[in-house]
Amino acid sequence: MFTRLLIKGEKVITRQKVVHVVSDSVGETAELVVKAVASQFNGGHVEINRHSFIESTQDIDEAINSVDELNSLIAYTLVIPELKEYLDRRSAEKGIFSVDLLSPLLHVFEDFFKQEAKHQPKLIRRMDEAYFKKIEAIEFSVKYDDGKDPRGLKWADLVLIGVSRTSKTPLAMYLAHHGYRVANVPIVPEVAPPKEIFEIPRSKCVGLTISPEKLNEVRKERLKSMGLNAESNYASMERIFEELDYADRIMKRIGCPIIDVSNKAIEETANLIIHTLKRGRGL
Known part of the structure; x- marks a missing residue:
């Protein structure tokens, strides 16, 4: 298992299964989760491409355009609702599997603490x-x-x-x-x-x-x-x-x-x- 950082706009054509980690911060947390899950499949042999510091819909477009639709999925940690919704829509349009790693736990925390999340990136x-x-x-x-x-x-x-x-x-x-x-x-x-x-x-x-x-x-x-x-x-x-x-x-x-x-x-x-x-x- 290895990580490769992408140059914006690069198109990846490969038969290797690839997980694209998209994050509004460094992306370390999402990558660790992906590695933990990947270890349960095929000996953990999966390529991870990290797209860090996503701050705009343009950044998301660049990340989406670098994805090989047939062999990739996207795992993301985005706390700004508008960017999350945009990524969900764009990945659905291209037929790319995508999974939100934060929202399920975020919603549970909101119920638990009886308050809304700050939705501010890079707090960690x-x-x-x-x-x-x-x-x-x-x-x-x-x-x-x-x-x-x-x-x-x-x-x-x-x-x-x-x-x-x-x-x-x-x-x-x-x-x-x-x-x-x-x-x-x-x-x-x-x-x-x-x-x-x-x-x-x-x-x-x-x-x-x-x-x-x-x-x-x-x-x-x-x-x-x-x-x-x-x-x-x-x-x-x-x-x-x-x-x-x-x-x-x-x-x-x-x-x-x-x-x-x-x-x-x-x-x-x-x-x-x-x-x-x-x-x-x-x-």
């Missing part, structure tokens, strides 16, 4: 684009997590900064699942922040802060989970005050908005960040 492609945008955002946020390669900050939609255990990474991953490319940078007194953080627009930078008491509690739990001494300098109040004070100075130098995450769930903080981001860009 838009869904695919949103999916791939999310995957790209997740990969970006992993790549530029925890200050990895600060050169990537200029490509981020959003940069989160804050001391350790202010939920920078969980927030970055959550926002990435909503399509935002997020980088995050830890603020540590002994390490100067990357110069790139002062070069990006402050409207796409958000500082995260937390109460000293809450941070002390979180860090002690973190040390315990790792089997370490909960009384180490990492969780001491003196160290925490030092880090928070240093981070506050950096955030004020940048001029970015600051969000206190002390008693907020990840979802709540993320919504605040999105609101802050949109407001900073005048959206």
